[in-house]
Amino acid sequence: MTSDIASVSLPDGERVPKLGQGTWGMGEMPARRAAEIDALRCGIELGMTLIDTAEMYGDGATELLLGEALAGLRDNVFLVSKVYPHNASRRGVIAACEQSLKRLKTDQLDLYLLHWRGSVPLAETVEGFEALRRAGKIRHWGVSNFDTEDMEELVATPGGDACATNQILYNVARRGPEFDLLPWLAFRKMPSMAYSPVDHARLPKRSPLDDIADARGISVVQVALAWVLRQPGVLAIPKAARVEHVRDNYGALQLQLGADELAAIDAHFKPPRGKRPLEML
Numbered sequence: 001m002t003s004d005i006a007s008v009s010l011p012d013g014e015r016v017p018k019l020g021q022g023t024w025g026m027g028e029m030p031a032r033r034a035a036e037i038d039a040l041r042c043g044i045e046l047g048m049t050l051i052d053t054a055e056m057y058g059d060g061a062t063e064l065l066l067g068e069a070l071a072g073l074r075d076n077v078f079l080v081s082k083v084y085p086h087n088a089s090r091r092g093v094i095a096a097c098e099q100s101l102k103r104l105k106t107d108q109l110d111l112y113l114l115h116w117r118g119s120v121p122l123a124e125t126v127e128g129f130e131a132l133r134r135a136g137k138i139r140h141w142g143v144s145n146f147d148t149e150d151m152e153e154l155v156a157t158p159g160g161d162a163c164a165t166n167q168i169l170y171n172v173a174r175r176g177p178e179f180d181l182l183p184w185l186a187f188r189k190m191p192s193m194a195y196s197p198v199d200h201a202r203l204p205k206r207s208p209l210d211d212i213a214d215a216r217g218i219s220v221v222q223v224a225l226a227w228v229l230r231q232p233g234v235l236a237i238p239k240a241a242r243v244e245h246v247r248d249n250y251g252a253l254q255l256q257l258g259a260d261e262l263a264a265i266d267a268h269f270k271p272p273r274g275k276r277p278l279e280m281l
């Protein structure tokens with residue numbers, strides 16, 4: 001996937017944009033539809049061409065909206081969707097993927113993720129993903145909300161080491177993965193995909209993020225996003241349903257936080273000093 005913005009490598013060397021777009025909550029309110037499509041298309045134009053969705057979002061309504069937003073643009077986008085754990089049996093994953101493809105008006109996903117771990121054995125899900133890959137319905141597969149021990153189990157499963165990424169909750173206010181999961185993924189050259197990278201724009205009031213934002217005349221959200229993006233091997237998928245938010249997020253790619261600013265952030269949002277179970281939304 002080519003793009004003018006910074007990129008990270010998948011394990012097979014393919015490069016994907018470091019800053020993408022989330023879609024959770026989109027496509028559910030008719031009155032917001034046009035603005036959401038404008039926002040997504042603006043992001044694509046800026047180069048934020050990795051777009052994340054899921055069959056779960058709006059019970060398929062978000063994929064339908066995205067299918068509409070991508071009309072004429074599909075080839076410019078690295079499209080990611082996710083399968084529910086209860087659909088992740090060998091056959092179920094294939095049927096779920098077919099439905100997602102229909103809603104998205106495409107014949108192939110660039111990346112298909114297991115949304116979180118359920119009761120279906122991992123070996124079955126991997127078999128389903130690999131069958132989809134052989135059939136050309138998906139190009140890569142990965143997981144989401146997998147903690148370090150889940151990742152260990154996955155790569156010990158036949159075919160499991162083909163996992164392309166782990167999409168996890170990670171932002172300046174939720175730094176648990178820094179202790180073990182981010183290093184584990186980095187060691188295996190698997191990028192981490194940070195979801196809720198701006199913590200839903202509900203970051204604590206009056207923190208060093210505000211001081212940095214005030215001093216630089218930029219938004220707190222942009223500072224928080226730049227903080228995530230500065231890390232190699234980490235890509236972020238903020239969701240923004242307004243063009244002004246999309247442009248603000250894009251600006252985070254240009255923002256270099258200084259050593260003093262990073263130290264002030266660390267003093268307030270302390271890095272983990274021990275294992276914390278992976279949080280999820």
Ligand SMILES: NC(=O)c1ccc[n+]([C@@H]2O[C@H](COP(=O)([O-])OP(=O)(O)OC[C@H]3O[C@@H](n4cnc5c(N)ncnc54)[C@H](OP(=O)(O)O)[C@@H]3O)[C@@H](O)[C@H]2O)c1
Nearest residue numbers: 022023024195196197198199200201238239240241242248
């Ligand atoms: N794998 C999983 O289990 C999982 C879980 C959660 C999320 N995700 C994925 O990750 C994506 C992002 O996570 P998220 O949606 O939970 O949270 P998020 O991206 O951290 O925050 C989204 C919220 O922040 C606002 N926002 C975005 N940019 C802003 C800006 N520059 N200034 C002010 N407000 C801004 C958005 O407002 P507007 O929409 O009004 O612009 C929206 O209310 C999701 O959409 C989804 O694709 C995956």
